[in-house]
Amino acid sequence: MYAVNYHRAASVADAAKLIKTGDAKLLSGGMTLIPAMKTRLAAPSDLVDLSRITELQGVTVSGKTVAIGAATTHHAVANDEKLKKVCPALSHLASLIGDPAVRHKGTIGGSIANNDPAADYPAALLALGATIITNKRQISADKFFKGLFETSLKDGEIVTAVTFTAPAKAAYEKFRNPASRYAIVGVFVAKGKDGVSVAVTGAGDDGVFRSKEIEAALAGNFAASALEGVKVPAKNLMTDIHASADYRANLIAVMAKRAVAAANA
Amino acid sequence: MSDVSLMVNGKRVSGAAEDRTLLVHFLRENLGLTGTHVGCDTSQCGACVVHVDGKAVKSCTMLAVQASGSTVLTIEGLANGADLHPVQAAFKEHHGLQCGFCTPGMIMTATDMISRHPEGLDEATVRAELDGNICRCTGYHNIVKAILAASTTMKGSKGKAKQAA
Numbered sequence: 001m002y003a004v005n006y007h008r009a010a011s012v013a014d015a016a017k018l019i020k021t022g023d024a025k026l027l028s029g030g031m032t033l034i035p036a037m038k039t040r041l042a043a044p045s046d047l048v049d050l051s052r053i054t055e056l057q058g059v060t061v062s063g064k065t066v067a068i069g070a071a072t073t074h075h076a077v078a079n080d081e082k083l084k085k086v087c088p089a090l091s092h093l094a095s096l097i098g099d100p101a102v103r104h105k106g107t108i109g110g111s112i113a114n115n116d117p118a119a120d121y122p123a124a125l126l127a128l129g130a131t132i133i134t135n136k137r138q139i140s141a142d143k144f145f146k147g148l149f150e151t152s153l154k155d156g157e158i159v160t161a162v163t164f165t166a167p168a169k170a171a172y173e174k175f176r177n178p179a180s181r182y183a184i185v186g187v188f189v190a191k192g193k194d195g196v197s198v199a200v201t202g203a204g205d206d207g208v209f210r211s212k213e214i215e216a217a218l219a220g221n222f223a224a225s226a227l228e229g230v231k232v233p234a235k236n237l238m239t240d241i242h243a244s245a246d247y248r249a250n251l252i253a254v255m256a257k258r259a260v261a262a263a264n265a
Numbered sequence: 266m267s268d269v270s271l272m273v274n275g276k277r278v279s280g281a282a283e284d285r286t287l288l289v290h291f292l293r294e295n296l297g298l299t300g301t302h303v304g305c306d307t308s309q310c311g312a313c314v315v316h317v318d319g320k321a322v323k324s325c326t327m328l329a330v331q332a333s334g335s336t337v338l339t340i341e342g343l344a345n346g347a348d349l350h351p352v353q354a355a356f357k358e359h360h361g362l363q364c365g366f367c368t369p370g371m372i373m374t375a376t377d378m379i380s381r382h383p384e385g386l387d388e389a390t391v392r393a394e395l396d397g398n399i400c401r402c403t404g405y406h407n408i409v410k411a412i413l414a415a416s417t418t419m420k421g422s423k424g425k426a427k428q429a430a
Contacts, residue, residue: 049331105322
């Protein structure tokens with residue numbers, strides 16, 4: 001790792017000032033950034049640590065409205081009793097990220113700001129129609145995620161929370177790479193007031209996306225059987241050493257079926 | 266450089282370290298606590314697991330300065346004098362190790378796992394929760410046995426185990 005200057009932010013306002021230092025990067029759980037710095041894939045001059053800012057911590061549930069602070073760990077999301085009641089799919093998703101030690105450090109804000117094409121949270125937020133709140137504005141999830149490791153965040157903009165309305169039904173199913181445990185395909189289905197939405201991670205050439213084919217098939221009948229024979233086009237899907245685009249296209253339909261079955265269970 | 270000040274295994278310690286110093290290197294090189302190992306250095310193997318503020322974390326993926334102000338428990342802080350912690354005793358009893366390199370991380374992960382599951386553990390849960398700890402010798406069978414046995418022992422003497430953990 002190259003030399004770096006560490007700053008611990010006391011508040012979001014403090015972090016917004018510190019992030020203007022040199023070529024600074026925001027540090028939350030560090031589960032992606034620290035390994036990237038160790039391998040010199042990232043070399044920020046300064047780090048601004050957000051993880052001790054209390055205003056960024058915690059899950060609040062009020063009726064069907066859920067708000068999750070950006071520095072809330074995967075462990076906290078996975079184990080929040082109120083969230084488990086209104087949106088168990090999201091708690092379950094959080095419990096599938098990395099391993100227990102990673103979940104103790106990694107945060108929802110860090111995950112979505114990084115927007116790894118195989119990360120789990122982007123699929124959930126896109127399917128839930130979530131809003132991402134920053135220190136400057138509110139961004140809808142469909143405008144927030146922009147291709148591989150890219151978001152609509154501007155320089156120095158800090159994610160402070162995400163919020164969404166818990167859907168009537170939802171579930172997440174992921175087919176994990178057996179070594180890395182990242183999603184080869186992960187599908188989040190949600191059936192809410194505005195219909196069915198289905199978001200896919202791990203598979204898109206351009207990151208997380210909504211599957212129009214699966215959504216259309218489920219619109220009139222939210223049942224796994226409605227997906228019999230539904231084909232997802234392999235165009236724009238990733239091909240790598242783990243899986244071809246055709247294989248991923250088939251897996252999307254399979255994982256979507258499993259997710260719908262789980263959501264209805 | 267920053268001043269890093271920690272409570273490690275019940276003792277207040279401090280020292281200057283470059284900001285890029287990883288917690289595991291601070292523990293090993295500045296404090297001489299070489300029980301915490303560096304295995305893969307890529308956050309996968311879990312040989313470096315310690316508890317920071319009561320939670321198992323990979324100390325190779327955290328800067329020492331990030332942990333400053335926190336309470337850290339390493340493998341050296343588990344036993345009560347000559348009395349092994351119940352998880353250490355169970356690893357000995359069930360031969361949950363061969364070369365021993367992964368063992369400190371396995372034991373720190375196991376103590377964290379047991380404290381998060383006061384209701385008790387089953388084999389499937391133990392195996393799933395060992396996702397972030399790699400052992401290249403044992404095939405995990407005896408590690409799983411040891412953790413299940415320790416979980417049962419600690420459930421039986423909850424007050425005592427809680428104190429030791």
